[in-house]
Amino acid sequence: MSAQVITELFPLEETVAPRLRLVQPGDAPVVYSTGLKVSERRALRQARQRRQRRLAMSMAVVAAIAVLALPGHVFGASSAAAASTDVVSSANWSSGSVYVVQPGDTLNSITAMVNPVNPAAARAALVNYLDSTTVVVGEHIEIP
Numbered sequence: 001m002s003a004q005v006i007t008e009l010f011p012l013e014e015t016v017a018p019r020l021r022l023v024q025p026g027d028a029p030v031v032y033s034t035g036l037k038v039s040e041r042r043a044l045r046q047a048r049q050r051r052q053r054r055l056a057m058s059m060a061v062v063a064a065i066a067v068l069a070l071p072g073h074v075f076g077a078s079s080a081a082a083a084s085t086d087v088v089s090s091a092n093w094s095s096g097s098v099y100v101v102q103p104g105d106t107l108n109s110i111t112a113m114v115n116p117v118n119p120a121a122a123r124a125a126l127v128n129y130l131d132s133t134t135v136v137v138g139e140h141i142e143i144p
Helices: 038-070 087-092 105-116 118-130
Strands: 098-100 139-140
Touching: 098 105, 105 118, 118 139
Parallel strands: none
Antiparallel strands: 098 139
């Protein structure tokens, strides 16, 4: 057998970084991670969640106050000044109708039934028709 000389086409790297390093007793430890500790990150996350919950609750309270601040007629309610169309259309007392005074009725309660939108005008017309401000139980009143 004969000896052959093998030449390499690519030279070997002269310096290879070692994977392990010998630590001497006086060396400072190497810190591989940076940033906050896990406990600090958890505390920050909990604080953020508390702020978000407070914000959501305060927005709900503001929305509830805004809804309650709306005038009643938005929801179908009525007042003496602005009666809803349901109340106006439910008045079945028209001019010429006869009403029999019941126990507990007053002139004001009768005029409120006759004209719920403007009871003052109905009261004035009724007082003018009756020539009196008192009503008697069982009396038949013609609505003017």
